Amino acid sequence: MTGAGLGSDSFEGTVAAIRASVISGQRSARDVVDRSFARATAVRAGADGLNAILWSDVAVAHNEAAALESRLDGPEAGPLAGVPIAVKDNIATLGSPTTCGSRILAGYHSPFEATVMTRLRDAGAILVGKTNLDEFAMGSSTEFSAFGRTKHPLDPRLVPGGSSGGSAAVVAAGIAPVALGSETGGSVRQPAAFCGVVGVKPTYGRVSRFGLVAFASSLDQIGVFGRSVEDAATVLQAIAGRDPLDATSANVAVPDYAEQLATLDGLVIGKPREYFPEQLDPRIADLCARALDRCRDLGATVREVSLPHTELAIPVYYIVAPAEASSNLARFDGVRYGLRITGHGLRDMYEATRSSGFGPEVTRRILLGTYVLSAGYYDAYYAKAMRARQRIASDFDAVFGSGIDVLFTPTTPTTAFAAGSRADPYEMYLSDIFTVTANLAGIPALSLPIGRVDGLPVGGQLLAPHFHEARMLAIARLLEHSLGAEAHR
């Protein structure tokens, strides 16, 4: 291992501990910010190293820290007071660019801020960086950023996963204890698994998408990275809930995500056989078996179940998501946003701008999405995929309706792979094989570290019924505690 790793000087303390130390005056918010930037320098988080961070400005962070000082006394001290956070660069922020990792939005500044950012600031969090991503969140390796690939913190030859690879790397490298990413098909859970951190994808509608640059609107959801389940839960608590600016955000009460379970007595964990195929790496299967044994030790019953339409998930996802992307990205045409390449007339300008501004994976998905929506192919692909999507969702409904509380699976079929090793697009798409189903069904899911194979992190995935994040997090917290240091070796 030659990378930044998880050295002893990485950002110390949980979110709760950082907050407590800042509120008590043990250290200032400015000190915390400086600690984060020092760590970013030490691990070379910028373009000359990990390339995890596309934008950061210590002066801006100092100003935020100074503004926070007056709120530290009394009830105005939020649940994230003084906590440094990094945010994926497809989430709109004021005072910093929002590029989506794309040449077409290079240098773009949003005129408004995402609701999650407003809520994070209200909670006292301090933005320390905008993180690298696959262009417009389309990818599973963070190799498709227009600003260069992000490297894995443990080995720069490897990918950190994607598309939120920058956020995962920032948390894994100890630059910030928590970060935001976005999910369309696993873009938080998969890099969390690769980098050995916790990644949470909430129920569709649990967190406002206002200010999240749209990729596939029926699938997109903002998610959270943390070094622990508790840290991720604290951030989710701060950003969850109805937002009148997002019509798809749900008017469902947000429970207390800090709720603890003493045991797993009476809970039934489903083990879906389709997620444990014969060709699964036996070492990953063994780590999953160990995690399930721990759940049994904690009092849970483990029952094998079936989600029979799982084999349809990747084809369905790679029809539905590109179809929606082809529509959502039509707005980037040189007229309203960012890059403009002038040509002979309006149409020429559109084509020159989009061809020059979009990278290869985005172009591929726009073409694929346009194709499956075009006359003559709509019924054969898109309409059929929507029917299959309904079946995948029904599989989950049936399993959860049969007395299963949560499902446990591996998060990914492999550990982090070498950069450049997946030239075939479909082979890359298969990286998401265990994660896309939660997005298609709209259910919450998370990945937590359950061990290592050849020194590389392996993630275990929990999936729960709609809006059952609290129970999912409580189970994950117990499993995390039971595994202890074994989860990282």
Add this chain to the structure above:
Amino acid sequence: MSVSLDEVRHIAALARLGISDEGAERAAEELSSILAHMQVLSRVDDESDARAAGDPDSGMTLRADVGPPIPLLRAPAFFAPAMRDGYFLVPRLATHEDTEQSP
């Protein structure tokens, strides 16, 4: 399913993407390869899922695509600060290179 060069050029035009001959050939090959994996969807039974979301024949109310436009509850002028010759008059975008005065 094999995607032809003409189809790639057609969808590229629909998507407002300029594409070179070399790019079209590569895209045809890649799309054909990806779509070959989608054939598993042919196993989905259409009839039993006829009410699935997005199916225009099953529950989503659509008007017939014939006849004159349906009168709007409010005329377009209701939504615009000003109109002229049937067009909305809106402030010119500051980024336009054209220096002509805004209406």
